[in-house]
Amino acid sequence: MSDIKEICDFLKKYRQVKNKKLEEVCHLLKKFKKQKEEMKLRGFNDFNYIELLKGFDDENTHSKIIAEFLNPDGSHYQGKIFLENFFRTLDIPFNIDNWNVITERFVRNCVDKGQGRIDIYMTNGKKHIILENKIGAGDQEAQIFKYVECLYKENEDSLKPEDIFVLYLTKNKSFPSKYSLDNYEIKNGYLENNGEIKAKIKCISYDEIFKWMQENLKEVENITNLSEAIKQYIKVVKKILGEEENIMNLKDYLLKEEHREVLITLIENKNEFEKYVKNDEECQKIIEEEKLGEVLAKIIDEINYKVLDKLKNIPDLNIIIEKNENSKYIDKLCIENKKNNKLICPEWPYNFVSKYAFKELALEVLKNGENNIIEKIIKLVTIEQ
Known part of the structure; x- marks a missing residue:
């Protein structure tokens, strides 16, 4: 008891x-x-129309915004000036002319690794840029591997390693995992497969996106709606970097x-x-x-x-x-x-x-x-x- x-x-x-x-x-x-x-x-507030759409860390939203600014035929009607700033900010050694920008480009079973989706794909017919955007999402199986290999297959192996530039965008400039690289290894800024160079790769952070947007803002200070849109996006980028919070x-x-x-x-x-x-x-x-x-x-x-x-x-x-x-x-x-x-x-x-x-x-x-x-x-x- x-x-x-x-x-x-x-x-x-x-x-x-x-x-x-x-x-x-x-x-x-x-x-x-x-x-x-x-x-x-x-009087403090956190109003931002971009966040009203999907939230400040939604990768698809960011990819669409970045792609729209990169697109010379985008609704900003500023031609290739934003693209030029992007190439300069990231030291991309490609000619600035004749680029097409595509979001969510599907890659379907061209290698034995299943299908996938490139967040932002850019090409001028000869050169190719793959931008993989990772704010919070993890790597999918063989992502980087199959994207690059599919480009070679689609172009009937006529490509050279210097024709492909992979940009891996994260909050803190992280490297892609082995799960994403599959047979590839990163050596001295290049993707290699058993010693064979396949493409150039650069790991970038949203700090570079912030710097790029600051340069873009200088170009359109007198265009009210466009400059305000860039300012709003800069605030969202700063929030990703942990630097922006009013409330x-x-x-x-x-x-x-x-x-x-x-x-x-x-x-x-x-x-x-x-x-x-x-x-x-x-x-x-x-x-x-x-x-x-x-x-x-x-x-x-x-x-x-x-x-x-x-x-x-x-x-x-x-x-x-x-x-x-x-x-x-x-x-x-x-x-x-x-x-x-x-x-x-x-x-x-x-x-x-x-x-x-x-x-x-x-x-x-x-x-x-x-x-x-x-x-x-x-x-x-x-x-x-």
């Missing part, structure tokens, strides 16, 4: 502690909302060091928290307005990508991130030992099928730091020397 009472007392105390933590989450959300409203009253957002607020414990509680107990506040109308409204589920998913991805970027710099490790084309977030992580080609897709301690992918990985980082989880991952994959 005493054992049952002890268990009941323990569960009661546990519930009290848990409820106190959940109440702290609710209190913090209300505090955030109050500070945000105070900023609005002082405080919930993601950055939760990621503050002083809110770490509350964030851990929220990630661990999101569903339970939503049930706990079902009678708190104010807190429920904040959850809906701020899209708490999406915010947590972005936080988890952001934390994980920082770890994965560090793992990429470890010799003999190749990090492969997979994403479903219909998903914004990580679906699967694999780690390859390049010395023996051993490919491991760990299932523990990471929850790959959770709605919030890699929740355990992010929690480990929040609780114990990046270095701790990196050591655990290396032990997990058991890299053979």
Whole structure:
């Protein structure tokens, strides 16, 4: 009987502690909302028509905007001036004349790697530029490999390596993964297949897009609607780079060091928290307005990508991130030992099928730091020397 009472007392105390933590989450959300409203009253705002369409980090939207500016026949009616600025900014050694720009160019089974879609494809009939845009999406299988090989096949092998320029656009100038490169390797700015040079490649970041847009703005300062459109896009690019934010957002607020414990509680107990506040109308409204589920998913991805970027710099490790084309977030992580080609897709301690992918990985980082989880991952994959 005493054992049952002890268990009941323990569960009661546990519930009290848990409820106190959940109440702290609710209190913090209300505090955030109050500070945000105070900023609005002082005149701050985040209005941007581009974000109203799809969100500031939607890759398809960015590809369409970039392509429209690159297109000499685009609706800007400025001819090739933006294209010329682009070539100059990125030091692309091609003639500026007679370029066609295509978005979402499909590549269909021309090599034994399935079909794909080039985000932005440019050609003047002799030279070819492939721009692969990766804001948050992971690499698809053999993407870079099949895009380049298909160009050779379509042109009946008449192309030379210097005729193809691959631009790999990411937030932080990351390299494509082995999963995307397949048989290719990157050496001295070129894609090679078993020692044979296939194309030139340049990894670029949205910082180059920002610089390019600044140059474009100088060209059209007296054209009101066009200059305003460029200014709006520059703001979106700065937000991708983490440099633009007028009104405080919930993601950055939760990621503050002083809110770490509350964030851990929220990630661990999101569903339970939503049930706990079902009678708190104010807190429920904040959850809906701020899209708490999406915010947590972005936080988890952001934390994980920082770890994965560090793992990429470890010799003999190749990090492969997979994403479903219909998903914004990580679906699967694999780690390859390049010395023996051993490919491991760990299932523990990471929850790959959770709605919030890699929740355990992010929690480990929040609780114990990046270095701790990196050591655990290396032990997990058991890299053979």
